[in-house]
Amino acid sequence: MREPLSKTYAPREFEERIYSSWCEGGYFAPSGDRRAPAYTIVIPPPNITGQLHMGHALDNTLQDILIRYKRMQGYDTLWVPGTDHASIATEAKIVEAMRKEGLTKEAVGREEFLRRAWAWKDKYAGRIVEQLKKMGASCDWSRERFTLDEGCSRAVREVFVRLYDKGLIYRGERIINWCPKCLTSLSDAEVEYQDQAGHFWHIRYPLTDGSGSIELATTRPETLLGDTAVAVNPGDERYRHLVGKTLRLPLVGREIPVIADEYVEADFGTGAVKITPAHDPNDFEVGQRHGLPIENVMTPDAKITDDYPAYAGMDRYAARKAIVADLEAGGYLARVENYTHSVGTCYRCGTTVEPRVSLQWFVKMAPLAAPAIEAVRGGEVRFVPERFEKNYLRWMENIRDWCISRQLWWGHRIPAFYCDECGKTVITKDDAALCPACGKPMRQDPDTLDTWFSSALWPFSTLGWPDDTDDLRRYYPTSSLVTGYDIITFWVSRMIFSGLAYTGKAPFDTVVIHGLVRDAQGRKMSKSLGNGIDPLEIIDKYGADALRFALASGNSPGNDMRFSDEKIEAARNFANKLWNAARFALLYLPEDDDTPPALPDAARLAPEDKWLLAHYRRTVAAVRDNLDRYEIGIALSEIYDFVWDIFCDWYVELSKSRLADAGSDGAAVARATLTWVLTGILKLLHPYMPFITEEIYQSLPHDAPSIMIARYPAPQDVEDFGTEATDFDRVIRAIGAVRARRAEMNVPPSRRANVYLKTAYPASFAGAEPFFVKLAGAASLSIVDAYDAKDAVSIITDAATLYIPLSDMVDPAKERARLEGELKKVREGIARTEAKLSNEGFVSKAPAAVVEAERERLAKMKATEAGLVASIETIAQA
Numbered sequence: 001m002r003e004p005l006s007k008t009y010a011p012r013e014f015e016e017r018i019y020s021s022w023c024e025g026g027y028f029a030p031s032g033d034r035r036a037p038a039y040t041i042v043i044p045p046p047n048i049t050g051q052l053h054m055g056h057a058l059d060n061t062l063q064d065i066l067i068r069y070k071r072m073q074g075y076d077t078l079w080v081p082g083t084d085h086a087s088i089a090t091e092a093k094i095v096e097a098m099r100k101e102g103l104t105k106e107a108v109g110r111e112e113f114l115r116r117a118w119a120w121k122d123k124y125a126g127r128i129v130e131q132l133k134k135m136g137a138s139c140d141w142s143r144e145r146f147t148l149d150e151g152c153s154r155a156v157r158e159v160f161v162r163l164y165d166k167g168l169i170y171r172g173e174r175i176i177n178w179c180p181k182c183l184t185s186l187s188d189a190e191v192e193y194q195d196q197a198g199h200f201w202h203i204r205y206p207l208t209d210g211s212g213s214i215e216l217a218t219t220r221p222e223t224l225l226g227d228t229a230v231a232v233n234p235g236d237e238r239y240r241h242l243v244g245k246t247l248r249l250p251l252v253g254r255e256i257p258v259i260a261d262e263y264v265e266a267d268f269g270t271g272a273v274k275i276t277p278a279h280d281p282n283d284f285e286v287g288q289r290h291g292l293p294i295e296n297v298m299t300p301d302a303k304i305t306d307d308y309p310a311y312a313g314m315d316r317y318a319a320r321k322a323i324v325a326d327l328e329a330g331g332y333l334a335r336v337e338n339y340t341h342s343v344g345t346c347y348r349c350g351t352t353v354e355p356r357v358s359l360q361w362f363v364k365m366a367p368l369a370a371p372a373i374e375a376v377r378g379g380e381v382r383f384v385p386e387r388f389e390k391n392y393l394r395w396m397e398n399i400r401d402w403c404i405s406r407q408l409w410w411g412h413r414i415p416a417f418y419c420d421e422c423g424k425t426v427i428t429k430d431d432a433a434l435c436p437a438c439g440k441p442m443r444q445d446p447d448t449l450d451t452w453f454s455s456a457l458w459p460f461s462t463l464g465w466p467d468d469t470d471d472l473r474r475y476y477p478t479s480s481l482v483t484g485y486d487i488i489t490f491w492v493s494r495m496i497f498s499g500l501a502y503t504g505k506a507p508f509d510t511v512v513i514h515g516l517v518r519d520a521q522g523r524k525m526s527k528s529l530g531n532g533i534d535p536l537e538i539i540d541k542y543g544a545d546a547l548r549f550a551l552a553s554g555n556s557p558g559n560d561m562r563f564s565d566e567k568i569e570a571a572r573n574f575a576n577k578l579w580n581a582a583r584f585a586l587l588y589l590p591e592d593d594d595t596p597p598a599l600p601d602a603a604r605l606a607p608e609d610k611w612l613l614a615h616y617r618r619t620v621a622a623v624r625d626n627l628d629r630y631e632i633g634i635a636l637s638e639i640y641d642f643v644w645d646i647f648c649d650w651y652v653e654l655s656k657s658r659l660a661d662a663g664s665d666g667a668a669v670a671r672a673t674l675t676w677v678l679t680g681i682l683k684l685l686h687p688y689m690p691f692i693t694e695e696i697y698q699s700l701p702h703d704a705p706s707i708m709i710a711r712y713p714a715p716q717d718v719e720d721f722g723t724e725a726t727d728f729d730r731v732i733r734a735i736g737a738v739r740a741r742r743a744e745m746n747v748p749p750s751r752r753a754n755v756y757l758k759t760a761y762p763a764s765f766a767g768a769e770p771f772f773v774k775l776a777g778a779a780s781l782s783i784v785d786a787y788d789a790k791d792a793v794s795i796i797t798d799a800a801t802l803y804i805p806l807s808d809m810v811d812p813a814k815e816r817a818r819l820e821g822e823l824k825k826v827r828e829g830i831a832r833t834e835a836k837l838s839n840e841g842f843v844s845k846a847p848a849a850v851v852e853a854e855r856e857r858l859a860k861m862k863a864t865e866a867g868l869v870a871s872i873e874t875i876a877q878a
Contacts, residue, residue, distance in 0.1 A: 002594060005586060005699035009579035011543025015691045019133055022694075027708045028138045030078045030475075031071075039075035040478040041067055042459050043139065044491070045147060047086035048124045049093055052131045054517040054525060054551075054563060055484065057535040061548045062514060062555070062632060063482045064137050068687035069627050070479075071138070072712035078475050080462045081132065081139035083125045085148040087411035087451045088182050088348045094120055094410070110409050117410045121146070131536060136544050136690045138708070143471075145462045147454045148412065155461035156412045156454050157429040159502060164427045168364045169404075171416070175277075175284035176403045178356040179346040180302035180316075184407040185360055187450055188400060189489040191344040191353050198341055202270070202334040203327060205230055205247040208255055214239070214247065215334050216272040219341055220279075221327065222320040224249070225308050226295040227256055229275040231286060234260035236271050250332040251323065252308070261286050278357045294357050300407075302354050316354070361405040361414060361447070369396045372497035375506050381496060383511045384630045385558040388485060395489045396497075404450045411448030418443050456494035459507035466502075480630075481508045485515060485558060512630050515560035517551070522562055538568060545689035546571040552688055553640075555633035574640060575692055578681075581648050582696045585678050588659050588671045589700070596703040597676040600669045602719055607728050607767070608654040609673045613718050614725030615646045616677050621715040623684055639684050647677065650732060653775060675700060680713045727764040730799040731771060737795045738776040738802060744818070745793070752779040756787045759800035794819070794871030798860050801867055816872060823868040826861055833858045 006013065022028065030038075041063050046056050063079065071077040094117055095105060105113050125146065132139065145152060163169040177186040201221045204213040214230055227249055232239035243260045263286050264273055277287030278296040287294065297305055304311040304319045310326075311319045327333040344353040373396050375381050376389055383389045405414060417426045419435035419442050426433045426442060433442045457465070459481075463472040477499070483492060492511055499507030518524055519531040538547045549571035555561055599605075605613070619642040626635035655674055658666040679700055686693040686707050697707040704710040738755065747753075755778045759765060762783050772778035787803045793815060795802040806815070833854055836842050843851055 002591075002701065003695075003698040005579075005582060005696065007583070009576050009692070011545060011575075011691060012540075014695045015134075015136075015544055018691050018694050019136065022138065022706065022708060023141070025706055025708075027071075027706055028079070028140045029142065030140065031076045033074075033076050034474075036074050036076040038078070038475050038479075039067070039070040040078045040080070040475040041480055041482065042080045042462055042478055043082060044481075044483050044487075045082045045084035045145075045455070045458065046128050047084050047089055048121050048128065049086055049089045050124060051127060052135075052535060054533050054535055057135060057547065058514060058517050058551045058555075058561070059482060059484065060132060060135060060137050061551045062512070064135070064548075064690075065552060065632055065687040066480055066482070066512075066627075066630075068138055068690065068708065069712065071708065072683065072686065072710060074711070076474075078143070078471075079137075079139045080143050080145065081129070081137070081141060082145035082147070082458075082462060083121075083128055084451065084455060085121065085146065085411060087406055087408050087448060088179075088184060090117065090120065091408050091410040092182060092348065105409065113409050121148075134536065134539055134544060136548065138690070143462070147451070147458070151464070152454055152457070152461045153412060154429075155457050155465055156449065157415050158466045159453075159457060159498070160415050160449070161427055161429050162502070163363060168367060169361060170364065171359065171361050173357055173359050174362065174401075174403075175281045175355055176358050176360055177344065177353045178300070178358065179349065179351055180300065180354055181349045181351040182346060183300055185358060185403050185405060186346060186353060187403050187452070189395075189452070189493075190347045190450075192347045193342045193344055195340055196343045198339055198343075200269070200337045200339040201324060201327070202336070203250060203274075204332050204334055205250060205274075207242070208246045208248050214242065214258070214272050215270050216274055217269045217337075218274055219339060220320070221323050222304070222311075222316050223276045223279045223297065224274065224323065225252060225304070225311070226276045226278045226297040227252075227254075227274045228277060228287065228292040228295055229257050229259050229290065230272055231259050231261045231264050231275050232272050233264040233266040234262065236264075236266040238271060250330065251310075251326055259286075259290050259292075261289065279355050281355055284355075284357065296357060298354060298356070360403050361416075361445075363402040363404055365399045365401050368497045368501055369399050371500045372396055372493065375496060375500060381506045381509060381511065383513060385513065388488060388511070388513050388558060391485070391488050392493060396493055399493075402450075404453050405445075405447040406450055408448045411451065412454055414445040414447050414449060416445040418445070452490055452494055455491055456498040457502070459495055459499060460503050476503065476507075477505045478508045480510045480512055482512045482514065485513045488513070510630075513558045514555065515558060518560050518562050520562055520564035520566075522560075533563060542568055542572050543575070543691065545575055545692045549574060549636070549689055552632055552636050554637075557630055557632075574644065575689065577644060577648055578685075578692065579696070581643075581652060582678060582699065584652055585671075585674050586699060588667070589675065594701050596701050597672055597679055599676050599718065600672050602721075604665065604669050605673070605721075606658070606666065606669065607724060608651065608771075609669065610721035610724040611728035611732070612646065612651045612673065612677060614721040615642060616680060617715050617718050617720060619646075620680070620684065620713045620717070624712075624714070627687075636688055639681070639688070643681055643685070647681065651677075654771065657770075657774065680717070682707060683710055683713050686710075727761070730759075730761055730764040730797070731768045733797045734765070734768075734795075734800050734802060735772060735776045737797050738772070738778070738804070741793060741795050741804075742777055745815075747777070749777060752777055753804045754778070754780050754782065756782050756784050756792075756803040757800050758784055758787055758803075761799050764799065789871065794867070796864050796867035796871070798863060801870075819868055819872050823865065823872065826865050826868060830858065830861050830865065833861065 043063065044059060046052060067077050067079045098104065160169060177191050179186055198219050200217040200219060202215055202217045204215050206213045216230060230247055232243065242258045245258050246255045247258060249256050263282060275283045275286050275292065277284045277292050278294045297308060298316060299305055302316045304314050306312045311322055314322060345351060346353055373393060376392060415428055417428065417433040419438060419440055421440045422435060422438045424435050424437045426436065435442050459478050460472065460476050463469060463476050465472055495507050499505060516524060523529060523531060525532045535547055546568055550563065550567040553567060619638050622638045623635045655670040658670040661667050682693040682697050694707050755772055757765060765783055769781040772781040789803055791806040792803040793806055837854055
């Protein structure tokens with residue numbers, strides 16, 4: 001049943017209606033066809049902290065393109081949607097909202113706080129889902145998950161208990177990353193490093209025996225309060241005689257030893273370093289080796305403790321200023337030098353992280369990392385582009401134990417219970433515990449788990465693990481993971497080792513990496529710059545298809561992309577072009593014709609039909625090849641070029657005269673070819689622009705209830721008319737060259753001229769006169785062996801030289817100047833290409849196809865050069 005197509009492209013009129021029809025049709029669910037291969041994607045779950053941004057829009061557009069492509073190829077597809085509870089970020093939002101009410105977490109208590117958190121989730125998770133639907137995301141919403149739902153929570157407890165029983169989870173006092181604003185520990189992956197301008201303060205530490213002092217430098221003089229040693233390299237002759245002696249800690253008076261440790265670089269700074277085990281990870285390791293005491297000098301919010309009355313209660317930076325002033329006053333400050341260094345910051349709030357010794361829960365990473373490293377090295381998991389394997393391997397090969405406990409209330413509570421009566425600890429999957437030793441009720445650990453602990457299980461917990469479900473057997477391992485390069489360490493690495501450790505299989509076979517969406521100037525989008533773009537505003541103004549097209553256009557795996565008004569307007573213009581082409585095709589389709597289009601026999605096809613079909617076949621092959629290699633932007637470029645140039649600009653014009661001859665066989669053939677190729681275009685484009693393609697598809701005779709489940713085009717759908725296409729390509733290029741020249745010379749369309757054509761391919765141009773008359777403003781076309789170019793305009797293509805009489809058309813002097821300008825450009829191009837081909841590095845390293853293309857380009861430019869030279873000589877002789 002065909003639906004009418006409105007006169008103008010107005011996406012607001014049909015996008016919501018179409019999405020509802022897809023949902024009602026159940027097209028987002030897997031087909032259930034066990035004969036078909038499965039293809040699964042799990043969505044990188046967006047945080048429930050607000051609404052989607054352009055990064056989410058890009059990420060989900062790319063996933064939807066892949067899932068729609070595979071669905072149309074006949075795969076049994078599943079795209080699992082869901083959202084992430086995002087402990088730190090969400091808790092910060094809720095705390096801020098409570099602050100505006102004059103409330104704190106502690107004032108309302110844990111139970112009330114969690115009630116508010118779940119209410120927040122209900123509001124914002126639902127909003128995010130609606131935003132994804134507006135973008136056209138074809139997720140199976142019946143399988144929507146949340147990282148804190150009962151199934152995911154059960155999987156988390158299962159993993160925690162398993163790892164604990166294997167000795168891979170432990171609790172201990174270790175140096176961790178601490179955010180003084182979020183008031184929680186952070187894993188190494190949650191620390192982002194920034195170069196910051198600072199200073200090196202050179203301080204003298206006097207020897208207690210009065211024999212002198214040791215000068216050392218620090219970027220953090222406030223931590224001096226916690227120094228418990230000064231270390232030197234054991235091979236450093238300058239300090240060897242001082243090892244074993246003691247120093248008097250400036251301002252504090254504490255006696256601390258001089259120790260020798262290989263950690264110290266003798267050639268860096270003064271070769272002596274202060275050791276503060278409580279506030280530096282390297283110092284902590286040194287302290288462990290030498291049995292040094294741990295002196296914590298800061299409160300959780302980075303203020304100096306009461307143990308140091310002169311600075312107690314001061315913020316760390318205020319204390320720094322006060323301590324430096326006191327060091328200078330006491331004669332301890334030797335000098336100050338400017339120094340830029342890398343400083344760790346919280347990935348959520350940007351606050352400078354404070355290393356801190358704390359009692360936390362950790363995962364032993366070495367046994368888990370080894371199989372995950374091998375999975376990538378051995379090709380079980382591959383990255384696209386391949387270069388991101390290095391990022392992954394560098395992280396995994398240098399990984400430290402993972403701090404998984406967080407001092408937060410929103411999240412998976414650690415399933416550890418403590419008996420306050422006898423000190424017993426129990427790890428259990430149950431929600432409560434009685435002490436097995438004394439029978440008393442046990443107190444659960446107040447901390448929650450790192451958000452990424454549950455996210456790491458996402459590919460299989462969402463499919464029912466730890467139960468052996470039908471979904472898990474059918475759709476796990478998943479297929480492609482689409483994500484940004486910024487969370488390879490946070491998330492990708494943890495999913496890989498988790499999948500291998502708990503299911504025995506890698507969670508996916510391919511990791512498709514995309515970059516960031518930047519503004520038109522290449523800047524990262526941020527609130528501070530005010531350059532953020534709301535994808536919903538783009539959808540309201542231009543439609544979801546235009547947004548998706550703009551995001552996919554030019555997209556290259558792993559690379560950042562720029563988003564601009566020009567891109568979205570180009571996308572809208574393309575949609576308009578397609579809409580108008582469909583309207584044109586419908587003019588010639590009988591309203592009662594519901595028969596799906598079929599191609600006429602080859603014998604009935606005109607040259608222009610075969611030319612169109614040959615280009616269509618080539619485009620289909622190129623699109624499929626690029627999509628299979630995740631070159632989503634290149635595939636779209638292939639579709640765009642074919643639709644805009646070949647189909648709309650050329651074939652529609654070429655077909656008009658035959659279509660106008662109603663009732664003729666030529667009209668029937670042109671109509672069938674036009675409709676068949678248009679339907680193929682819609683199918684090719686559907687993964688990118690699902691709404692407009694469905695709306696137009698429903699207005700044409702069609703072979704499936706929805707284009708979503710129509711078969712994706714294949715090259716073998718159409719005969720290979722390559723030879724005919726080569727011939728007609730020469731005609732098209734010649735016509736295009738004549739049109740371009742006429743436009744340059746401002747020749748009015750009404751003015752017709754005889755065209756004389758000299759070519760080495762006369763068979764290609766036999767019968768081409770009607771096309772030149774219709775499309776090139778020709779009065780006639782004559783194929784000649786030679787032509788006296790005197791008083792003629794010469795037009796050169798790679799297959800022909802065309803001559804148009806100059807009389808009343810151009811000024812010969814101006815024409816010669818134009819030819820000379822064109823010759824200069826061609827010669828510059830020849831010089832550049834020759835230089836490239838003479839570069840041994842390019843020839844040896846570039847793909848053979850690229851080198852050959854450059855050689856072909858050079859040959860064409862030289863042919864053009866010869867023709868231009870001949871034309872200039874002809875005008876000179878006129």
